[in-house]
Amino acid sequence: MPRYAPNKMPPEVKRRYFELIRQGLNGSAASSQVGVSLSCGSLWFIDAGSVDFIDKPISRRYLTQDDRIEIADGLAAGDSVKSIAARIGKSYQSVYREISRNRKPDGRYQPWFAHGQAHQRRLRTRERRLALDKALRDVVAGKLDKHWSPAQISRWLKRRWPKRRTWHVCAETIYEAVYRGLIAAQDSLTLRTGRKYRHKRGRGRTREGALKQSTNMKPISKRPTVVETRTRIGHWEGDLIIGTGQRSAIATLVERKSRLTVLVPIRGGRTAQIVGDALIQAFTVLPKALRGTLTWDQGNEMFHHERIERETGLRIYFADPHSPWQRGTNENTNGLLRQYFPKGTDLGLITDERLREVSIELNDRPRECLNDRTPHQLMARWKHQLQTT
Numbered sequence: 001m002p003r004y005a006p007n008k009m010p011p012e013v014k015r016r017y018f019e020l021i022r023q024g025l026n027g028s029a030a031s032s033q034v035g036v037s038l039s040c041g042s043l044w045f046i047d048a049g050s051v052d053f054i055d056k057p058i059s060r061r062y063l064t065q066d067d068r069i070e071i072a073d074g075l076a077a078g079d080s081v082k083s084i085a086a087r088i089g090k091s092y093q094s095v096y097r098e099i100s101r102n103r104k105p106d107g108r109y110q111p112w113f114a115h116g117q118a119h120q121r122r123l124r125t126r127e128r129r130l131a132l133d134k135a136l137r138d139v140v141a142g143k144l145d146k147h148w149s150p151a152q153i154s155r156w157l158k159r160r161w162p163k164r165r166t167w168h169v170c171a172e173t174i175y176e177a178v179y180r181g182l183i184a185a186q187d188s189l190t191l192r193t194g195r196k197y198r199h200k201r202g203r204g205r206t207r208e209g210a211l212k213q214s215t216n217m218k219p220i221s222k223r224p225t226v227v228e229t230r231t232r233i234g235h236w237e238g239d240l241i242i243g244t245g246q247r248s249a250i251a252t253l254v255e256r257k258s259r260l261t262v263l264v265p266i267r268g269g270r271t272a273q274i275v276g277d278a279l280i281q282a283f284t285v286l287p288k289a290l291r292g293t294l295t296w297d298q299g300n301e302m303f304h305h306e307r308i309e310r311e312t313g314l315r316i317y318f319a320d321p322h323s324p325w326q327r328g329t330n331e332n333t334n335g336l337l338r339q340y341f342p343k344g345t346d347l348g349l350i351t352d353e354r355l356r357e358v359s360i361e362l363n364d365r366p367r368e369c370l371n372d373r374t375p376h377q378l379m380a381r382w383k384h385q386l387q388t389t
Helices: 011-022 027-034 038-047 065-076 081-088 092-102 111-122 134-145 150-160 171-179 225-229 272-284 305-312 324-337 352-363 375-388
Strands: 235-242 249-255 261-266 293-296 315-318
Touching: 011 027, 011 038, 011 065, 027 038, 065 081, 065 092, 065 111, 081 092, 092 111, 134 150, 134 171, 150 171, 235 324, 249 272, 249 324, 261 272, 261 352, 272 305, 293 324, 305 315, 324 352, 352 375
Parallel strands: 235 293, 293 315
Antiparallel strands: 235 249, 249 261
16 A cells, blocks of 8 residues: 655645545545554644534535635745735635634644634534523513613613623524514514515605605705704605505604604695695794704695794795605605504504604614613703703
8 A cells, every 4th residue: 555644645645635634535545545553644634633423515605615625725835815815715814813812723724724713713613692581581571561672671780781781682693583582572563664674765756746746845955064063953755655545644753863754644635735734833832942953855745845844934845856855864764664654554543642652762762873862861961952052
């Protein structure tokens, strides 16, 4: 039987040797098939660590055995990590992480050892935190019942129990627990979307909804720059959410700085006259200091915008067509409201009391953009400052 130095055999021989080992052959049979001595194969086996698994096809996002061999060959040849990454079709950051994670204790990058280490890491099993801790499950479920988002719950847990590290779970852990049924849902809308997967969000607008009748509307480009900075309270974004059959609606108003939400019922249709009357009534009960600007999309329901300005003192500006991000705060709020009023709901049946309950619940939620304060807290602080000046 030929005997060769173990480190002088070409990579193809080593690759075939480990393929045979992972197929279940013993060391003697694998060495014999690739034409090396048992001691040579044993040295390879020892250098690679424990090789006791069968390689199976995995996702292309992971490095394969061949990728790791290419990395090792490139490092031996003195190639840069970026050039190695380009050859195997991965980012250079991934290759840097691979070398750092899976090299041997002596600093060498050995591809078969690295492949074994990666396999063992993938097989690592841990009990899910929310499956083990009933008290944590109950706390999270309580907040979900109040329609808090997983991200809000995650941040709140860290603030509420800073020293209880086992309760510091991320938002994805909470999502997974809901999807797996670890947290029992009171209804199908435990998560705001009511879905079991994520998908692209957004809604298009047709040109038919453009405010063609009005020539005096002020575009958002004319809006004062102070509105964009969110440094002053009193600047609003607004829109309608539409009920079943396009027959009912609720006007949603969100203050840009504090994120305070006001819900305005639209009764008897959604013509420009009815919407205008409802907005005038909603804004006239607010302090004058809160009636700065209102940004709306170019919908026909705002045909009476000049009348609304005269009656309330607001200055109304219109976002560009097909540009919902220009009213991003309001668009996000409308998404939150769909948890309470799913599409297909007859909004005409929603009572004023229910609208107040929903707005109170929304305004009592901590917001990350407000350093986890609530809109109600910011408005209370603003009123206090107004009284002391």
